[in-house]
Each structure stands twice: as structure tokens, then as C-alpha cells.
Amino acid sequence: MNLNDKIYIAGHRGLVGSAIVRQLKSEGFDNLLMRTHKELDLINQVEVQSFFQKEKPDYVVLAAAKVGGIYANNTYPADFIYQNMMIESNVINSAYKNQTKRLLFLGSTCVYPREANQPMREDALLKGALEPTNEPYAIAKIAGIKLCESYNRQYGTDFRSVMPTNLYGQEDNFHLQDSHVIPAVMRKIHLAKLLEQNDWSAIRADIQKNPIKGISKKSSNKEIVDILSKYGINVTFNAQHAVFSVSVNILGSVNVIR
Numbered sequence: 001m002n003l004n005d006k007i008y009i010a011g012h013r014g015l016v017g018s019a020i021v022r023q024l025k026s027e028g029f030d031n032l033l034m035r036t037h038k039e040l041d042l043i044n045q046v047e048v049q050s051f052f053q054k055e056k057p058d059y060v061v062l063a064a065a066k067v068g069g070i071y072a073n074n075t076y077p078a079d080f081i082y083q084n085m086m087i088e089s090n091v092i093n094s095a096y097k098n099q100t101k102r103l104l105f106l107g108s109t110c111v112y113p114r115e116a117n118q119p120m121r122e123d124a125l126l127k128g129a130l131e132p133t134n135e136p137y138a139i140a141k142i143a144g145i146k147l148c149e150s151y152n153r154q155y156g157t158d159f160r161s162v163m164p165t166n167l168y169g170q171e172d173n174f175h176l177q178d179s180h181v182i183p184a185v186m187r188k189i190h191l192a193k194l195l196e197q198n199d200w201s202a203i204r205a206d207i208q209k210n211p212i213k214g215i216s217k218k219s220s221n222k223e224i225v226d227i228l229s230k231y232g233i234n235v236t237f238n239a240q241h242a243v244f245s246v247s248v249n250i251l252g253s254v255n256v257i258r
Contacts, residue, residue, distance in 0.1 A: 001029070001059055005101075008033040008057035010042060010091055011064030016106055016164060018171040020061055033057055042087040052094035060095050060103040062088065062144075066137075072178035073134035084140035092147045096157055103159040105148050110138040111163065174210050176231040188233055195225070195235055 001007070007024065011017035012034040024032060033055055041047050042064055066083040073080055088105070095103045112120050113128030125145075130138045148159035166182075173179040174187040187210070194203045200221060207215055207224070214227045225235050 003028050004031055005029075005058040006031050006033055006055065007059045007061070008055065009061045009063065010035075010087075011062070011106075013171065014063055014065075014067075015167055015169060015172045017061065017063035019169070020063065042090055043083055045086075045090050048090040048094050049097070052098040052100075056098055057095075058101050060091065060100050061106075062091050062103060063106045064091075065106070067173065068175075068178045069180040069184065070133050073137050077136040080134075081136035081140045084137065085143055088140070088144035088147055092144070092151060092159065095159070096151050096155055101158065103148070103157070105144050105159065105161045107141045107145055107161050107163045108138065109163050109165045110134050111142045111145065176212060188231070191228060192233055195228075195233070 007029060009017050009021055009024075009032060012021050012032075013036065021032060021034070035051070040051055064087055066080055066087075068076075068080070092103065092105070109120070110131060112124050113126075114131040115128055116124040126142070145161045148157075148161050151157045151159055168180070168182040168186070172183040174183045176184060176187060179187075187206075191203065191206060194206070203224065204217075208217075212227060212231075214230075215224055219227075229235070
């Protein structure tokens with residue numbers, strides 16, 4: 001890629017997309033195309049086609065997706081398969097129609113069979129049953145892989161798929177229930193530590209940045225504690241021994257005691 005090439009990063013505010021943006025900027029690329037969901041709905045075929053026809057990106061990074069942890073996947077299976085298949089189909093087809101030089105599609109390791117031999121090999125794809133709890137998401141991602149393969153085979157495009165694994169970090173989804181395990185645990189421990197320190201300004205700042213259902217600016221400290229307990233962040237006080245403790249219950253418990 002040349003520094004003046006147009007590069008469209010779909011999902012530029014997400015975990016992977018934002019990391020790619022930071023890396024490209026650090027290397028001197030400044031002709032980056034980025035659109036929020038409000039500016040460009042990738043599920044809307046007409047909007048996507050119009051965007052590509054106008055901007056004609058040279059390169060595309062398809063990091064946009066509806067993502068979530070086991071709970072979210074198991075609760076909203078129709079949303080996960082429909083939205084992801086629409087995003088992939090619209091972006092990949094528009095990239096082809098507008099002569100994008102190269103497209104990078106971000107998949108997921110859940111595309112591999114649940115009982116795949118370890119360490120997993122690429123040729124394990126479609127060799128067994130998928131994990132049931134996120135099967136719709138996995139099928140959508142497999143469809144994206146096959147879209148790239150099919151366009152390459154039929155039209156000679158250069159559309160590539162990669163499967164990132166065990167990602168977490170800046171701009172991750174830190175929802176207490178719908179996110180992946182690692183960011184959920186990290187946030188629960190963080191909030192537990194703030195409760196242990198009685199740092200309510202930091203607690204409210206955290207909730208303002210990553211809203212929690214049932215908590216608003218007007219919520220009292222007690223109301224916040226009650227809501228957090230529903231997510232496994234529990235506050236107890238042993239008057240007999242003057243011990244204040246905060247426990248986090250997720251896949252076991254992590255305790256902060258003073």
C-alpha cells in the first residue's frame with residue numbers, strides 16, 4: 001500500500017478496527033475512510049453501494065460485526081446471523097463492484113468445530129459440528145470466508161480472511177453481561193476495586209462511559225450497589241469482625257477484602 005491510498009476501515013471504533021487505525025496512522029497513512037454506524041449503516045445495501053461508488057476505496061478492512069460473548073450469542077441468535085451476513089455481503093460485493101484492490105475480512109476462531117483437534121489447523125474448517133451457543137455467529141463468519149473465496153475464484157479478486165484469537169484490550173466491549181469473558185472479568189474486578197476503595201466518582205465515571213442498564217446519573221449509591229449485585233459484584237460487611245468485602249462471581253469468584 002502507498003501512503004496516499006484510500007483505506008476504508010469498517011468498524012473503526014471497535015477493538016480490532018481501532019487498533020488497525022492506530023497502527024496505520026503510526027506508519028504515516030492518513031487517507032483513512034471511517035464512518036460511524038449513524039453515518040453508514042452497513043446492513044443497508046443501498047447505503048453501502050452509494051458509499052463505495054462515491055469513495056472508491058483502494059483497500060478495505062472489514063472489521064465491522066455484531067459481536068458478543070456466549071450469553072449475547074445464545075440470547076440473540078437471529079440478530080447475530082442476520083446482521084453479520086448482511087454486513088459481509090454488502091461490503092464484499094461493493095468492494096468487488098468498485099475495483100477494491102484488496103480486502104481483509106476479520107473472522108473468528110468459532111468457525112472451527114467444537115471438537116477440533118488441538119492445536120487447531122486451518123483444514124479443520126467445516127470438519128465437524130460447531131459450538132451450539134454461538135453457531136449462528138459462526139455460520140455468518142464462515143459465509144464471509146466463503147464469500148471471499150468465491151469472489152476470488154470467480155472474479156480474480158484479492159479478498160483475504162484472517163481469524164483473530166483471544167483478543168482483548170483498548171476499545172473492547174466491557175458490557176457486564178454481553179461481552180466476552182476476559183473484558184467482563186476485567187471490568188468486574190475494576191468496579192469491585194473501586195467499591196473497595198469507596199471511590200464513587202470513579203465508579204460513576206466508569207458507568208457513564210460504559211452504561212449499565214438500570215443505572216442513571218440520578219441513581220443513589222445504594223441503587224448502584226443493588227444493580228451491580230445482579231451482575232455478580234457483591235458488597236458485604238461483617239460487623240462482628242469489621243471486615244468489608246467485595247466479591248466478583250463469574251466462573252468462580254475473585255475477592256477483594258480489607
